[in-house]
Amino acid sequence: MTELMIDAVRITKKFGKMTALDGVDLQVPKGTVMGLLGHNGAGKTTLVNILSTLTTATSGTARVAGYDVLTDGHEVRGRIGLTGQFASVDEQITGLDNLVLIARLLGAGKREARERADELLTVFDLTAAGGRKAQTYSGGMRRRLDLAASLVGHPDVIFLDEPTTGLDPSSRNSLWEIVERLVREGTTVLLTTQYLEEADRLADRITVLASGRIVAAGTADQLKGDIGTRTIMLTLAHPGDVTVAMDALKRAGLSPSHDVTRRKISSPAVASTDLILAVRALDRAGVMVTELGISEPSLDDVYLALNHDPKADADNANAVTQIIKAISAA
Ligand SMILES: Nc1ncnc2c1ncn2[C@@H]1O[C@H](COP(=O)(O)OP(=O)(O)OP(=O)(O)O)[C@@H](O)[C@H]1O
Ligand SMILES: [Mg+2]
Incomplete structure (x- = not known):
């Protein structure tokens, strides 16, 4: 032992x-x-x-x-x-x-x-x-x-x-x-x-x-x-395609989010077929990409998932609402 x-x-x-x-x-x-x-x-x-x-x-x-x-x-x-x-x-x-x-x-x-x-x-x-x-x-x-x-x-x-x-x-x-x-x-x-x-x-x-x-x-x-999820990452060849690409991915059942400045779109890959779904959807929509890959979960993902406190989020949201109200009232 x-x-x-x-x-x-x-x-x-x-x-x-x-x-x-x-x-x-x-x-x-x-x-x-x-x-x-x-x-x-x-x-x-x-x-x-x-x-x-x-x-x-x-x-x-x-x-x-x-x-x-x-x-x-x-x-x-x-x-x-x-x-x-x-x-x-x-x-x-x-x-x-x-x-x-x-x-x-x-x-x-x-x-x-x-x-x-x-x-x-x-x-x-x-x-x-x-x-x-x-x-x-x-x-x-x-x-x-x-x-x-x-x-x-x-x-x-x-x-x-x-x-x-x-x-x-x-x-x-x-x-x-x-x-x-x-x-x-x-x-x-x-x-x-x-x-x-x-x-x-x-x-x-x-x-x-x-x-x-x-x-x-x-x-x-x-x-x-156990906790992290893999992420599909892609970079658009034409920044103007963001809306079309996002719509196509959503229709394919994915939950994409995008980073405007870097022409990058990412989406959690829950099932092993999600990458294929993404490729097909983009192809059908005529969207060209310069980079496409899947990243393994990092410990950061794990940490965020474990330390996610819905109450804290709600508190933050409330605080932001209060600040906005205060600013617009001034
Ligand atoms: N001497 C003390 N008297 C009263 N409360 C204490 C005392 N020492 C720590 N605490 C409280 O115990 C909790 C744990 O504190 P601790 O310092 O162990 O956290 P930590 O994980 O090391 O945090 P950090 O990442 O900020 O260093 C905190 O809520 C802290 O306010
Ligand atoms: Mg400490």
Whole structure:
């Protein structure tokens, strides 16, 4: 049996009357990456905080690296690394000193601490900036230093709470590569992210939280297969054909929508024959296309489908109506 490095059972967390987590189960086998997705306020950080012993659950149990977060918090803390949603480096001292300080706190001797710090600065491409105060670092450099700091103690489990938010594509990529390397070496990762692409690339399995409950779980492919729909995409040779093409597709039983500026029409492909229906309908209507294809569902589709809240839509619609009324009355 595979060893579970994170094993949370029926975790509930209440803040007063507000229920931030409601019976959440989470199992993460050793050496794998679990992606935790969810809207703002879904409960991701709260769950990370419970698992990393920063806060306690109202009910439920959790073991991390084999130890109970409640009764063996000290053992847990010695085996985890945490990179929070907001960087927590000491701004007033240098990057190098930040890392040395943590290594010393974890019990390393002077020389050993310096060696570990130098090693991490190299991995995170911060050697040149190592002697500068952290307050002079860019956002991306700070994030990298923050992640480096969480790795000083060679943790078995790392919690990454939105580690790449605000990073440019190249910094994001180098961070992904570092995470992949850690996982190859056996580290277990719990990653929260708003970037579906990030979950798709890094996570072995994904759990989707919505308002404190798990609404979906599985591999990226499973989630896409279960929830996402494929989409027919086509580009018109003549932009003037939009109306004719839309009508033809609707008559064929499809539900097309179009993007005026880019001459593109898309339509969900529910049945496997929908693409053929589209081609026939366009041909009959004499519409020429320059591009025609079918796209696989992305995790974004899955996410939108799961987080679709009809009430929120109604609220938005109401708000817009109110604004329009207010403007026309003025
Ligand atoms: N200390 C607290 N006191 C009261 N309510 C809290 C506290 N911490 C979190 N909450 C509430 O719990 C819910 C979950 O918050 P949490 O920070 O876990 O969400 P999140 O999924 O991390 O969101 P985000 O994507 O914005 O980071 C929110 O409604 C939040 O307002
Ligand atoms: Mg959060």
